[in-house]
Amino acid sequence: MRVRILLVVFAMSVVGPAGVVAQNARSTSDTVEVAQSRRTAITRAVQAVSPSVVTINVEETKRVRDPRFDAYDDAYVRYFLRQSPYREERVQGTGSGFIVSPDGYVVTNEHVIGAADEIEVLFPDGRSMPATRVGSDEATDLAVLKVDPKEALPYVEFDTTSSPIVGEWVIAFGNPFGLFEASQPSVSVGVVSATGRDLRAESDGRLYRDMIQTDAAVNQGNSGGPLVNAEGKVIGVNTAIYSESGGSIGLGFAVPAKRAARIVSEIRDRGAVDRSYYTGLATVSVTPRIARALNLKRSGGVLVHDFDFGSPAAAAGLQIYDVITEIEGTPIETREDYIARIYDFRPGDTLRMRVLRDGEPREIQLTIGRRE
Incomplete structure (x- = not known):
């Protein structure tokens, strides 16, 4: 048994350099592969x-408010102290x-x-x-x-x-x-x-x-x-x-x-940014109550309840009781949606609007004007 062990060890020592080279080659290849995968x-x-x-x-x-005034914020105290409860402070951000x-x-x-x-x-x-x-x-x-x-x-x-x-x-x-x-x-x-x-x-x-x-x-x-x-x-x-x-x-x-x-x-x-857009429209969100009054199938959209004569809305052919449901393909559910969508456009831009008039869909093109 002892001889066999010696032979094994000896054999390993003889073939070691070649084995180390092969092992190092595999190790290098694996390292490159891992580095590339990272x-x-x-x-x-x-x-x-x-x-x-x-x-x-x-x-x-x-x-900013002076914290000394938090305990006794009184008009008479401020009068006699001749001091404002506020002070200027340099703030970093x-x-x-x-x-x-x-x-x-x-x-x-x-x-x-x-x-x-x-x-x-x-x-x-x-x-x-x-x-x-x-x-x-x-x-x-x-x-x-x-x-x-x-x-x-x-x-x-x-x-x-x-x-x-x-x-x-x-x-x-x-x-x-x-x-x-x-x-x-x-x-x-x-x-x-x-x-x-x-x-x-x-x-x-x-x-x-x-x-x-x-x-x-x-x-x-x-x-x-x-x-x-x-x-x-x-x-x-x-x-x-x-x-x-x-x-x-x-x-x-x-x-x-x-x-x-x-x-x-x-x-x-x-x-x-030029926010001087002008449409001449006065709108309100279509609530379930308004939808029932107009015999609409559902709520959502904005109702035109007034507009300026001679305005872009009038030139586009919009009428009172029209309901705007889309602007440039974007659904309009509330007046906030309408305002936010209009914010994306500038005077001179032409909008494609989809409206309901007497329950029937229509396409309207409105060219935004400039507010004086």
Whole structure:
């Protein structure tokens, strides 16, 4: 037995180098295969988009309540103290954004920059630049900034030729909670959970309509960052989350690229979005009670209950008691839907409307005018 063991050991030592070479060859092959398998469409998209994602720091002066007055907020006390219960305070905030042109145009959310006095853009390579406000649109919560680089910057473009697919992989970029200044952006991966989401809560004049819903983690500080598909194309701007804790629970919402691209282009060209549209219509949502009064089969849509003579509505041939049910193929269920849809168009645009008149469907074309 002892001899046999020695022979075995000896034999192993003799054939060892060849065996090691073969084993190393297999190991190297496996390593290359694993390395290649790690590089997926997601990692390639992250590598391509990351250099164009930035952090945005802002400072603004806000009028805040002095906490000393909380205990004795009394008019006589304020009179004798000759002091206001409010004071001005410098407030700092942070958000995300992304570069959309080599000469330094940056897209973010309107609520990120707010009424900021100072805006600073931090780049993944550690550089920082002051930024100026080109313009913003409160309704869609989008804003455009401008920095002045000495050389061309890496940038991304909006995907306006395709629509998000429910269930496809998406990547959310940004700087959650402003934790990582001047560093590579954080990424989170999820899917498109739904499209065409309307957030019913309207605040500060914003209309969050037709949003992309995703379960990719979007937290405070991610606002203004891009939502990207597996091809590395920007399909939306991360804008809002639903959360009771302030952190991500898998309900994030992004402004779709087609809408964002148009708003951004208009802001770059004019510095603002033209909201001077005029139709001359006065409308109200068709409730079940109104539907019964009009002998309609169902509620939904908006009822024309008045219009200005000589207005675009009159020129289009709309009549009182017409019910608008579609605009450009989009169903209209409430007056809020109607307003949100009109917001997408500008003076001079012609809308295709589907209306019910005496219960019969009709096609109406209305050319939007300009409010003086």
